[in-house]
Amino acid sequence: MSKIDKAIQVKQIMLEADPTNEKLRTEVERLRRMKKKILSGETPFSINMVFSVISQGSTENEAIERLSHKISILREELRSMGIYTEDLRGLGAIAALNRFFRGEQ
Structure with missing residues (x-):
């Protein structure tokens, strides 16, 4: 979970520097959804x-x-x-x- 939190923080800082970067915005949202699913009890899979x-x-x-x-x-x-x-x-x-x-x- 700490890896996801750190990735979100880093990408959020990058997004603040470049708010027009839609690819980065999508990645942040994907990570947030992943974190929410894990916190709600879903098991990550590979x-x-x-x-x-x-x-x-x-x-x-x-x-x-x-x-x-x-x-x-x-x-x-x-x-x-x-x-x-x-x-x-x-x-x-x-x-x-x-x-x-x-x-x-």
Whole structure:
């Protein structure tokens, strides 16, 4: 709960400095709703999702550049909905995929 309170305070200060920032205003309201739900007894939950992003290019560098661009767009769209993401790479990706497809937490 203290993390939510701190996030609200920080974002509220930022919003006071830039009152026209609608994205920030939406984020503050989302955090306040989350806090209210927790205080009313609702249990927070977590949902894990795996997205696969595919890209093509005439060279490896071009394909990587296009892939990075697509990932950035997806990440921003998810963030605008209040969904936070992290990249999975190497052995961490394999472990996460195994957990995901086995239905483990």
